[in-house]
Amino acid sequence: MRAGVPITLPPPLLFLDQNTPQGILPEFISSLAQILGREHSVLALARPRIPVYLEKGKLDFFCYTIPAWSPIKDKLTWSAPLFLKREIIVGPAPLPKSLDEFKGVVIGTSLDYTYPNLNPYFQDKSLVREDAPTDEANLKKLLSNRVSYVVIDEVFFDYFKNNHPEIEEKRQRLLVQEYPIACAISPHSKLTKKEFDGAVQKLKTSKKLEALFKKYNLSVQVL
CATH class of the missing domain: 3.40.190.10 (Periplasmic binding protein-like II)
Structure with a gap:
């Protein structure tokens, strides 16, 4: 599965180590993929390119967003909220x-x-x-x-x-x-909202989502 992150996302949400995305969001995506039992890749893209990639099916999903920020919000499937x-x-x-x-x-x-x-x-x-x-x-x-x-x-x-x-x-x-941060799933993705939300819930109940932030001495309100 292919996930997108905005290349301008600040650390510790995103670090680019020799163009390899690292940080809280790539670690979250990796944990999600592990629960879903899927191979994954993370693409760091200019923010305006992300809706284009989602609409064309070049990305399966994009996290750290809300419907109000998306120009194609009605074409996407929205996950349950992650955190505030x-x-x-x-x-x-x-x-x-x-x-x-x-x-x-x-x-x-x-x-x-x-x-x-x-x-x-x-x-x-x-x-x-x-x-x-x-x-x-x-x-x-x-x-x-x-x-x-x-x-x-x-x-x-x-x-x-x-x-x-x-x-x-x-x-x-x-x-x-x-803002209740969520993930946007492409209309062309084979991922369903049910399996995506199920994986997110497992990350929440296991406290792994909170742990990603605590690693950097930060805290958020998980929803």
Whole structure:
């Protein structure tokens, strides 16, 4: 079976070691394949190519996504949710207590990434996107004060903070949204939702899913 991951996914979700995908997501896919008793491969692709590959059957599935992020959501089969992804804004303290209090603020965002909850604020210019190629590039800009605010995956922020504890000095977090992360299965895949969800459930009940995050001193709410 062939699984896709976005090449811009931040560590520890994805590491590319000599172009070989490693990290939490490839390890999750490997554990899934083992339960399903299937050979597998993992392709790291530019995010816009993933729906094309799914629609054409070049991928069996893609994880770390939700229907709202997919331009072909109605053509795909969606797995049961895996865990909650927390999207946060990090900026100088004191941060506004709600998104409605931001006015004309430039915020570090990731190229080709959709932020459904922030779109109204981008449209009325309360927030102004400043795209960087990766989440890591955004946090490095924050660290060097080249941008004052970033919107970021809390898992990656906590991982980055392990090596750069100073990044949260005089800064605060504002929760933007929690997303129930799932997997999208291609309409051409031989995988059924029932067998896929069954394998995911085994990973949850065995605590292997939580262990993948704990390996990097991180925690998530498994669903």
